[in-house]
Amino acid sequence: AQSVTQLDSQVPVFEEAPVELRCNYSSSVSVYLFWYVQYPNQGLQLLLKYLSGSTLVKGINGFEAEFNKSQTSFHLRKPSVHISDTAEYFCAVTRRGNAGNMLTFGGGTRLMVKP
Amino acid sequence: DTGVSQDPRHKITKRGQNVTFRCDPISEHNRLYWYRQTLGQGPEFLTYFQNEAQLEKSRLLSDRFSAERPKGSFSTLEIQRTEQGDSAMYLCASSTTLGQGASEAFFGQGTRLTVV
Numbered sequence: 001a002q003s004v005t006q007l008d009s010q011v012p013v014f015e016e017a018p019v020e021l022r023c024n025y026s027s028s029v030s031v032y033l034f035w036y037v038q039y040p041n042q043g044l045q046l047l048l049k050y051l052s053g054s055t056l057v058k059g060i061n062g063f064e065a066e067f068n069k070s071q072t073s074f075h076l077r078k079p080s081v082h083i084s085d086t087a088e089y090f091c092a093v094t095r096r097g098n099a100g101n102m103l104t105f106g107g108g109t110r111l112m113v114k115p
Numbered sequence: 116d117t118g119v120s121q122d123p124r125h126k127i128t129k130r131g132q133n134v135t136f137r138c139d140p141i142s143e144h145n146r147l148y149w150y151r152q153t154l155g156q157g158p159e160f161l162t163y164f165q166n167e168a169q170l171e172k173s174r175l176l177s178d179r180f181s182a183e184r185p186k187g188s189f190s191t192l193e194i195q196r197t198e199q200g201d202s203a204m205y206l207c208a209s210s211t212t213l214g215q216g217a218s219e220a221f222f223g224q225g226t227r228l229t230v231v
Contacts, residue, residue: 003156036222043119043206044158086192090157091156098172101210103220105157 002093004106012112016084021076021109023091030096033074034103035065038088045047047089050074061085086113119223121207123132127229128197135193136226138211147190148220149182151175164190165212197230200230204228 007022025031032051036044048059055067065076074091088110092103120139128134128195140147145166161180164169166187176182180196185203194201205225208220 006157020176039229041224043224044208045222046219049219071195091131092157100163100165101218102163102171103144103158104160108155108157 001062002029002031002095002104004091004093004104006089006091007108008109009107010110010112013081014113014114016080018079018113019077019081019085019093021089021111023074023106025072025074025093027072027093027095031093032096032101033065033067034092034094035059035063035074035076036090036105037061038090038091038108040087044090069085080086081111081113083113083115085111087111090111117210119221121205121223121226123226124224125227125229129231130199130230131145131196133193133195134197134228135191136148136207136228137225138192138209139197139219140166140189140207142188144209144211144221145187146210146212146218147184148210150208150209152162152204152206152225159193161205166226194228195230197228197229202228202230 003026005024033049034049054065058064060108091106096103130225147164149161152158164184179195182192204225206225207223210218211218
């Protein structure tokens, strides 16, 4: 089984400042990792994913994340946030391989960008 | 294709009533998932179909819940004898099966259920 912990439930930040949203996972098997964003009353949209290869992955809207196997972390970063980045962000994992790929999500981090 | 579509977007029902939700996945996607999301929490997996076969169900899926995907296209999720604890956002997602690696799951906008 897998579990995901997002260490911060809310992150307030001023516009144009950098931000990091933290994610740690636990799993007895190798996993793929994802970050999703959810705007109010909307479904989830994929920001980025780590399947293999380079541990630094770039996603949409200027976001990037780094996979750290030894620390079992997959923190999300953006060098300069915009008001429009205000949303809920979810880290998720699924076990490697092609069987099902059901996602296990963290509890979410609400990013609040202030002018 | 406009993505994953869910209907209705909102449903208010009285406790004890039955409700049914529909999900239309992206047309070429053979995998379909249902998740439940309560306020302030991340989505939790409920069940998964590959084509018309229901291959996995979470322990969260009590006997009052049933899901179908009769022709491997759209899916329905029915909740019988609704309880207040069933109030949540129900999310549907679909994906393809790739030869290697995990394909991206595309989510619908969800159905928000309120049981009064």
